[in-house]
Amino acid sequence: MNQIKLPPTFSKGLRAALINRIDIATAPTTRRRRARWIGLAIVGGIGLLGGAGMATATILTQPGGTEVAELAPPVTATRTGTGTVELGNAPSGATNVRVSFICLSAGTFAFPDGASVSCSDSDASGPVRLRTTNYSVALTANQHSVTIITSPTATWTLTATYASEHVTPWATNPRGDSYGVMNENGTPDLIAVEATNGKEGYVFATDLSHADGSDQNFTSPEQALKWQRERQSKTISIPVYMSNGTTRIGTFEIAG
């Protein structure tokens, strides 16, 4: 049996730094219950923003967002335990299966590609909106059904449909800055956010990376720790602009 372990000092330092990174990303001022979208590249964008307050509905209409066309009538089914919902043959042009999943009892529910949803007792009896998981999975060859794997007594319902999805290009303002939402292609110059006053606008990617420390070029552990200490429990505000990158309309906050 192989007993080689991650060296202890490195392991301890890495563990602490990972936890710190997650705590920063999910700090209370930026944490907000959001509609759960699993499996869409665009969700990575929200994650990169540290769970910041971006409105999901906006993402779908922003440049760089995912354009979706449903290609077939939705199929709805309710099951207890592991079950498969047949969707019929995929129409031509279908790239994804979009699923709206609702847990009707507590349990952990897994999609065939490994994505999963967990519902507690309180989730299962709460408002439907909060126990709905919207899920989009890339269609595999000859796929014509969706299977949910769960324990024999867990109850669930889902609505699924074939859809075509593609990521739209970012737009460009007269100054030449790209703008829109972060997606699988990377980050535009101006990133769509919701300002603290509720208005939808854009922050400069450079402002954001400066505020969250990702542009820091530390050369020693001491430097990094000093930066972390100085940042701790401070909230950094960065300006939110219209898509022209010059008209300021509000402020976006990142918790330290």
Add this chain to the structure above:
Amino acid sequence: MDTDADAGFELWIRSLDGDSSAFGELFDKHRDRVFRHALRLSGNAHDAEDATASAFLELWRRRNHVRVVKGSVLPWLLVTTTNVCRNAQRAARRYKSFIAALPRDPHVLGAEDEVVRRYPLDSVGVPLINALRTLSTTDMQLFALVYLEDYPIADAAIVLGLSTTAAKTRLHRSRVRLRSALGGPNGLPSLPVTEAKGDPS
């Protein structure tokens, strides 16, 4: 899923909800296995530490894309580790400042020497590492999961988004290719394959 997998799955679900202590426990659970995998592929401890850090950072960054196999994120972590070792420079660039700030242990022996000295059967060896680099990314990931980490082909296929049949074809192709890269039919040691149980489809 067994109890251990259930516990790991629970930690992963809590991590997805932003519970950093759950992520810390997942790190504790998988760090050594990830490190050993990185060590075998990279051949030195410093690079293996970097790869381990990058793999866990990727686990968090790409948390909404992670494929969980039988309740475990470990296969995804191992695939990512393989990927990071293959693209070491790119991974190092992305997390340069984060990794540079981590404290290091003194390494007296070269880690590869250490692996070879203590566990001769576990070390991949430089010739095989170099031969593995001739495979495509997916083939290398698949080969590493099945032959180095003993995952059933069906499980490895799930995490890589392949059908079991396609995975078997790729593995066969990889063996032929590696055999050639290693200089003939006797170059590649006999590697047992853990076959999937039940219907893989």
